Amino acid sequence: SQGSSAMAKGKRWTIPKAGSLDQLRLELFDETDLHVEQDLLKIEVRAIGLNFADIFACQGLYSATPTGSFVPGLEFSGVILEIGGDVKERDGWKPKIGERVMGVTRFGGYTTHLLTRSCFVRPIPSDWSFEEGAGFLCTSLTAWYGLVCLGGLKSGHNVLVHSAAGGVGLASMEIILAHNANPIATIGTASKAALLQERFNLPSNNIIVRAKSGREFADQVGECMKLNNCQEGLDIVMDSVQGPYFQPCYDRLCRGGRIVVFGAASMTPPGDRPNWFRLAWQWLWRPTVDPLEIIAANKGVLGFNLIWMWDKVEEMSDILKSMLAAVPWKRPLVGRKFSMEDAKDALRFLQSGQNVGKVVLVIGPSGS
Known part of the structure; x- marks a missing residue:
């Protein structure tokens, strides 16, 4: 039906080729095309953390930038929708459907839905918001x-x-x-x-x-x-x-x-x-x-x-485990929130150097 088709539509920011922030385009896509397999999780994204690397990637000044069209973004938070069959317990935690999580990704974060390896995802502390979770890991x-x-x-x-x-x-x-x-x-x-x-x-x-x-x-x-x-x-x-x-x-x-x-x-x-x-x-x-x-x-x-270091999964997991255990982390400071539709303005604000803490894009109700 038309209603169910509309519900399947996700949104993501893409750039056809690195070079300029004004080339960013918000496009619709069918999130049901994201198929979970092996050790992947499907995430409904609620907030996206911005980083200077996003600016450099969009402008073509970042050596790791993909060639051709790509979706920027390195960190996110959201809710687990689906779990791959090979997902295992790690550091005493096994993902559950509906759980609030934060994660990192090698590009692809500026989206409402994504697939990511479970090893790069962790649960959000119960007293943190989605925005705070999205601004922590990177x-x-x-x-x-x-x-x-x-x-x-x-x-x-x-x-x-x-x-x-x-x-x-x-x-x-x-x-x-x-x-x-x-x-x-x-x-x-x-x-x-x-x-x-x-x-x-x-x-x-x-x-x-x-x-x-x-x-x-x-x-x-x-x-x-x-x-x-x-x-x-x-x-x-x-x-x-x-x-x-x-x-x-x-x-x-x-x-x-x-x-x-x-x-x-x-x-x-x-x-x-x-x-x-x-x-x-x-x-x-x-x-x-x-x-x-x-x-x-x-x-x-x-x-x-x-x-x-993206392919060094076990090393990065050990670093993450040590980091989480060694510091009594405060709630991350989110200095400024923008709606996902205002990603260009958010990047320009980060670029200006005026921010304190993290700049975050919010999808849906803030802090939910």
Whole structure:
């Protein structure tokens, strides 16, 4: 019947080819064509977490971007509709139909219905909303992998976190404090300081409002290190910004210190499509490190993108299990919600750098 046909229609954002945000199109599809088999789950999506990688993927600046048409989106929350026959219990949990879950996916998240492997899904804590669940896994896994797996975070470490009021930044702060380490938070605008002070009781001496120039920022970091009695240097830097802020942090690493690079927000194009001349200039003047120099300096530069770890299922599952157990996680901060139909506006808002916490797309009644 016409009514049942309408009920079968899902919606998803697609882009025919990476290049510009304005190419995103909302299309209808028949969600009954999504067939569950093996270890797959079928999810009715209720909320979608946005990430900077979504912007870079749509603009063609992300090395993992699929060729041709694709659906962006890396994380979601929703309700289990169907369960594949090979789905097994993992970490004491076995999915059930109707259960509220949060998950990650290698693209394909901007949709009302999707199929995903059960190993990349976990139940949403009972006191979290769908929006909070959708804003948790990508950011917390990124922060944990950078700080713990690569950074070797230990009690007493001095750790600088760029963009500390954003999604990964807030998750990083929780991990650092859970390890009894000392965080230094950088933010782009002074208005974001209150959030860090309220959420983590962070003293003002531990917060840097980044200056525009690298030279001024270097002075800021030096002064902050003095106030925090870390003259030996920084043990870990979580760098999602780069640009003029990389070298001052690298220079202030202690012996054995590590700078972990996982983004380049300073190169985010301000418009719908990249300004290739501006990007070329930034690329030519990007910071460089001499491999011979780091031997004598006893410093490390590490980079990662978790999307390239997608096939390492058991390793990622073990990391997720450790992460969930080691930190008394707060409810994720959702700074701004948009309806799914307003995905372009949501991405442009994230692109502007005005957000605190996560930006989330909502499908259906908010928080249901």
